[in-house]
């Protein structure tokens with residue numbers, strides 16, 4: 001039995017990060033899970049901070065493994081004045097929604113804030129829907145931090161055929177990201193109309209069809225940019241990804257409110273990092289109590305689609321471009337994504353007869 005304590009871990013971390021950035025610590029025997037949340041002050045060298053935190057805790061007696069996850073919210077990009085034409089009430093005028101030829105359902109995956117695992121959930125959900133026999137596409141509409149090329153291990157540039165951008169077929173799904181069309185090493189500081197133009201282009205000028213489901217990984221947050229993007233495509237519904245902390249707070253509520261404002265059905269809420277599976281013994285520890293997310297979802301009048309555990313393999317497989325549904329298809333973590341995919345497919349009534 002280990003005598004590791006939360007306060008000992010906090011003190012080991014005290015030289016590395018400020019205490020209020022530690023939003024959760026889970027200890028399961030020698031295995032430690034840490035959730036960091038820097039609010040909108042995400043450090044520029046986030047990767048190095050995580051490595052230092054892992055090293056500080058790994059060196060403690062009794063620690064066998066450490067998994068540090070950052071849920072730092074990215075500050076939403078400021079909309080420059082004059083960059084976007086606003087409507088009578090200060091909101092952008094709604095664009096005409098685009099219907100994408102040959103695509104049966106467009107599903108937005110959104111979150112109230114950054115870093116909660118929206119992109120990781122989007123790719124694993126897409127792969128789990130593929131495994132249900134559906135033809136699936138995934139569009140990375142996170143103009144400010146495109147991550148799909150890394151998550152799916154895509155290095156090639158898309159080609160043009162008959163004036164249409166050809167999606168890249170990766171892991172059996174059709175994928176497209178703004179990150180494949182621009183130089184991602186250059187910081188993207190775009191004005192509203194350019195952002196909207198890029199999204200329209202990704203929806204209209206990519207040869208998506210035929211598809212049962214197109215998953216759209218939205219930029220984090222619920223500002224004007226996100227709202228206008230929601231209005232650009234005819235959406236069948238939205239999935240909101242949240243961590244247990246945020247469900248109890250207001251971020252997930254803001255996401256729900258944004259979609260409801262424009263009459264997009266909420267397919268449900270996914271609780272990411274909901275529990276911690278001990279890699280050594282498989283024991284599941286609930287980080288913030290059990291059942292809180294389902295309760296919060298019902299209070300918000302939204303279906304609860306299920307929880308995804310906080311797990312090092314989910315992060316590592318995503319970093320390697322081989323998401324867990326693909327790399328460990330029979331793991332309990334992949335099963336968690338599959339349950340969510342089944343619930344989404346059922347609510348879309350999309351599973352072919």
Ligand SMILES: Nc1ncnc2c1ncn2[C@@H]1O[C@H](COP(=O)(O)OP(=O)(O)OP(=O)(O)O)[C@@H](O)[C@H]1O
Pocket residue numbers: 069070074111113114115116117118119120121142145147219220272273308309310311312314315316318319
């Ligand atoms: N269930 C999980 N267990 C462990 N790590 C996770 C889990 N979900 C996501 N992560 C890790 O958390 C980090 C943030 O995830 P991700 O990039 O998917 O978030 P996001 O909400 O799309 O962020 P943003 O919108 O700010 O780009 C990544 O390092 C990812 O690998």
